[in-house]
Amino acid sequence: MLFNSFDFAVFLVIVFFLYWFVFSKNLKLQNFLLFVSSYVFYGWWDWRFLILLFISTIIDFFFGLLLYNSQNRKKLFLFLSVLNNIGILAFFKYYNFFAASFKELLAHFRFHAEPYFLDIVLPVGISFYTFHGMSYVFDIYRGKTLPTKNFIDYAVFVCFFPLLVAGPIERAWHLLPQVQKKREFSYTQSIQGMQLILWGFFKKVVIADSLAPIVDNIFSNTVSQSGLFLIIGVLYFSIQIYCDFSGYTDIARGTARLFGFELLVNFRFPYFSRDIAEFWRRWHISLSSWFRDYVYVPLGGSKEGTFKAIRNTLIIFALSGFWHGANWTFIFWGLLHAIYFLPLLILKKNRTNIGPIAPNSMLPGFREFFGIFTTFIIVCFAWIFFRAANLSEGLNYINRIFTNKFYIKQKIDIEMYYLPLFILFLFTIEWSCRNQGIEQFFYFFKNRYLKYAACFFLVVIIILFGSFKQNAFIYFQF
Amino acid sequence: MKIFLTKIFFFSLAVVIFFFLFALLADGHADHFYLRFTTPRQNSLILGSSRAAQGIIPDVLDSALTKDYPYQKFYNFSFTIAHSPYGPVYYNAICKKLNPNSKNAFFILAVDPWSISTAQKNPNDSSTFIENRLALGQTHFINLNPNLEYLVKNYDEPFMQIIYKKFTKHDELLHKNGWLEINVPMDSISVLKRTRAKINDYANNNLPYYHFSSLRLRYLDKTIKMLNQHGKVYIVRLPVHPEILKLEETLMPGFDDTIARLSNINNIPYFNLKDSSKHYQFVDGNHLYKNSSKAVTADIANLILKNKNLE
Numbered sequence: 066m067l068f069n070s071f072d073f074a075v076f077l078v079i080v081f082f083l084y085w086f087v088f089s090k091n092l093k094l095q096n097f098l099l100f101v102s103s104y105v106f107y108g109w110w111d112w113r114f115l116i117l118l119f120i121s122t123i124i125d126f127f128f129g130l131l132l133y134n135s136q137n138r139k140k141l142f143l144f145l146s147v148l149n150n151i152g153i154l155a156f157f158k159y160y161n162f163f164a165a166s167f168k169e170l171l172a173h174f175r176f177h178a179e180p181y182f183l184d185i186v187l188p189v190g191i192s193f194y195t196f197h198g199m200s201y202v203f204d205i206y207r208g209k210t211l212p213t214k215n216f217i218d219y220a221v222f223v224c225f226f227p228l229l230v231a232g233p234i235e236r237a238w239h240l241l242p243q244v245q246k247k248r249e250f251s252y253t254q255s256i257q258g259m260q261l262i263l264w265g266f267f268k269k270v271v272i273a274d275s276l277a278p279i280v281d282n283i284f285s286n287t288v289s290q291s292g293l294f295l296i297i298g299v300l301y302f303s304i305q306i307y308c309d310f311s312g313y314t315d316i317a318r319g320t321a322r323l324f325g326f327e328l329l330v331n332f333r334f335p336y337f338s339r340d341i342a343e344f345w346r347r348w349h350i351s352l353s354s355w356f357r358d359y360v361y362v363p364l365g366g367s368k369e370g371t372f373k374a375i376r377n378t379l380i381i382f383a384l385s386g387f388w389h390g391a392n393w394t395f396i397f398w399g400l401l402h403a404i405y406f407l408p409l410l411i412l413k414k415n416r417t418n419i420g421p422i423a424p425n426s427m428l429p430g431f432r433e434f435f436g437i438f439t440t441f442i443i444v445c446f447a448w449i450f451f452r453a454a455n456l457s458e459g460l461n462y463i464n465r466i467f468t469n470k471f472y473i474k475q476k477i478d479i480e481m482y483y484l485p486l487f488i489l490f491l492f493t494i495e496w497s498c499r500n501q502g503i504e505q506f507f508y509f510f511k512n513r514y515l516k517y518a519a520c521f522f523l524v525v526i527i528i529l530f531g532s533f534k535q536n537a538f539i540y541f542q543f
Numbered sequence: 544m545k546i547f548l549t550k551i552f553f554f555s556l557a558v559v560i561f562f563f564l565f566a567l568l569a570d571g572h573a574d575h576f577y578l579r580f581t582t583p584r585q586n587s588l589i590l591g592s593s594r595a596a597q598g599i600i601p602d603v604l605d606s607a608l609t610k611d612y613p614y615q616k617f618y619n620f621s622f623t624i625a626h627s628p629y630g631p632v633y634y635n636a637i638c639k640k641l642n643p644n645s646k647n648a649f650f651i652l653a654v655d656p657w658s659i660s661t662a663q664k665n666p667n668d669s670s671t672f673i674e675n676r677l678a679l680g681q682t683h684f685i686n687l688n689p690n691l692e693y694l695v696k697n698y699d700e701p702f703m704q705i706i707y708k709k710f711t712k713h714d715e716l717l718h719k720n721g722w723l724e725i726n727v728p729m730d731s732i733s734v735l736k737r738t739r740a741k742i743n744d745y746a747n748n749n750l751p752y753y754h755f756s757s758l759r760l761r762y763l764d765k766t767i768k769m770l771n772q773h774g775k776v777y778i779v780r781l782p783v784h785p786e787i788l789k790l791e792e793t794l795m796p797g798f799d800d801t802i803a804r805l806s807n808i809n810n811i812p813y814f815n816l817k818d819s820s821k822h823y824q825f826v827d828g829n830h831l832y833k834n835s836s837k838a839v840t841a842d843i844a845n846l847i848l849k850n851k852n853l854e
Binding site: 071085250252255256259275479480517520521524525528529530531532533534 | 547554703706
């Protein structure tokens with residue numbers, strides 16, 4: 066089920082009413098409702114993958130208990146649990162990539178091999194729920210959280226429908242206690258939830274989905290595009306992927322608030338980052354912090370000398386890229402970010418920009434502006450490889466920016482006129498909320514009627530300018 | 544909770560009212576189908592695919608038949624070969640669009656091999672028919688104005704296009720009587736270009752995949768039988784470019800015999816105009832240009848009158 070579908074609107078209303086009016090007095094029943102509705106939500110795509118989700122959930126649940134109760138076989142159970150999750154990922158997501166890469170490698174040495182390729186569909190959100198499961202057993206192993214004995218509670222932690230298919234990647238210490246605790250309806254939390262949903266929809270259907278056909282057209286016809294349009298294509302894709310993914314997260318966080326849950330913040334206005342290290346503290350935070358906590362730190366982080374710090378950085382950026390998909394383009398994208406990041410790490414400047422952005426003024430100073438501008442440009446450059454079908458296509462794209470005629474007069478659709486205005490509106494609002502969070506936007510309006518008017522204005526923009534072709538969210542494929 | 548729900552209710556109500564008022568702005572420029580979902584039930588219908596949608600003009604029929612049938616008003620309820628081939632979806636939509644009290648009405652059913660064929664592997668498995676997923680298959684209410692269900696489920700573009708198209712010059716207009724008027728450059732180069740593209744499209748994208756469907760033929764028969772209870776039914780094969788006709792002969796060599804048999808069984812006339820293409824001008828080889836649409840419609844009206852006189 067897609068958030069931007071009529072089915073989801075009906076589903077949400079039904080679950081909300083059952084949750085607060087029918088099952089509100091019994092926590093176990095409420096959680097059971099969340100469990101069942103999350104499976105309905107997921108099964109709406111393809112019910113067969115529910116089996117995989119269920120098996121993955123039940124295995125991690127029992128490994129969590131076994132690991133906690135074991136005295137001397139903790140490592141074994143941790144290993145088996147990780148093996149199970151990585152095995153599921155490797156089979157469904159990476160097998161064909163490995164087989165094809167193996168075939169290419171052999172061909173390089175003039176050997177011929179015909180590996181068996183799987184003809185299967187990638188289960189939606191597989192990278193998200195397996196990472197949920199792994200964080201749970203890691204945290205139990207480290208003594209950071211206690212295992213739950215209630216399977217339904219654990220299953221809700223893994224499959225809670227707002228975050229099931231595209232995150233944020235939650236941690237057991239953060240979400241599980243909320244599942245186990247009685248929730249009370251909060252007017253403020255629910256209103257804020259609705260406002261977040263509204264803002265998420267604006268980003269998704271007005272900006273991301275309207276940009277999608279323009280970006281697709283530019284990236285699929287690079288030969289006939291002017292250099293200028295190729296540059297616009299990269300800029301638009303950078304904005305599209307941000308609005309698509311952060312829009313999803315806003316809708317997910319807003320929906321969770323309607324049920325009394327607070328999810329992790331996943332984006333903190335990443336395009337206002339002053340250097341690449343800050344970008345990674347603001348972009349897909351739940352994934353980067355996951356790799357930091359469960360890969361980078363256990364490998365020694367940056368505390369065991371420069372060589373190990375560089376090695377560990379390369380590993381987590383490559384893994385982070387690979388997490389996005391079974392393609393060399395993603396690995397290259399990750400490594401490119403590592404190359405951006407390493408000078409800051411080596412010069413120990415990776416934590417220079419951790420404070421608020423332009424805290425006492427409306428506009429950034431020259432130095433901040435320069436940092437934001439250059440960071441945005443290098444991030445955009447890396448997106449070319451993320452978006453390209455393969456590495457040579459990415460390189461061709463860059464080549465054509467400089468070799469194609471810079472400007473060709475061509476027919477411009479009406480979207481090309483109004484979309485820049487909405488993008489300007491988006492970044493103006495986000496800039497004004499940069500140090501507090503987007504919730505601040507609705508607090509600007511002291512008068513409640515003005516607040517309603519602002520919400521109504523957003524709804525009108527969504528209705529009139531939104532694209533309702535039910536485009537899936539980009540991050541579903543990861 | 545009570546305050547929250549009350550606010551959400553009134554806010555949602557305001558949004559629905561806004562959308563309702565906005566939808567009233569939608570007219571024949573909105574898209575190729577919307578208006579047909581907003582008109583009340585009708586008496587006399589023109590049915591078929593896009594050839595009929597553009598090629599048979601209700602006003603021309605009305606004025607030609609007005610002397611003998613002064614209260615007769617035709618309505619063009621034709622869509623495209625994807626949306627409205629004969630089958631369960633179109634049959635149900637026709638039932639919903641037809642005034643159940645309609646008597647002595649006229650029904651013109653445009654046919655061609657595509658309208659009783661399908662691109663599905665099993666041509667008789669109606670659950671896989673493409674029209675199930677399109678406007679007629681997805682929209683329950685087809686006689687509502689404004690039709691919010693249609694707009695929400697089927698309008699493919701941002702809704703602001705409704706206003707934009709309304710106030711800007713546009714080449715396409717769906718008239719209130721259901722006729723789709725297309726205005727495109729008719730210089731020989733443009734026509735040749737479009738015709739080549741259309742022939743290639745039919746040859747490469749349709750012909751290799753389409754198969755005759757006996758289920759669709761049965762539904763054509765069922766449609767005729769149902770409409771026969773409300774008036775007089777005429778089957779018409781509209782003219783097309785000879786190259787497209789060739790493709791149709793390849794798809795279904797015995798098509799005319801099949802339709803002739805069907806018309807005999809149901810005792811209704813079959814006006815076969817397929818060989819008269821040289822008298823008409825086409826937009827793209829498949830669809831008649833509006834001047835030719837007038838001429839073809841006038842010819843159909845004459846055939847109806849002649850046929851009536853023979854009875």
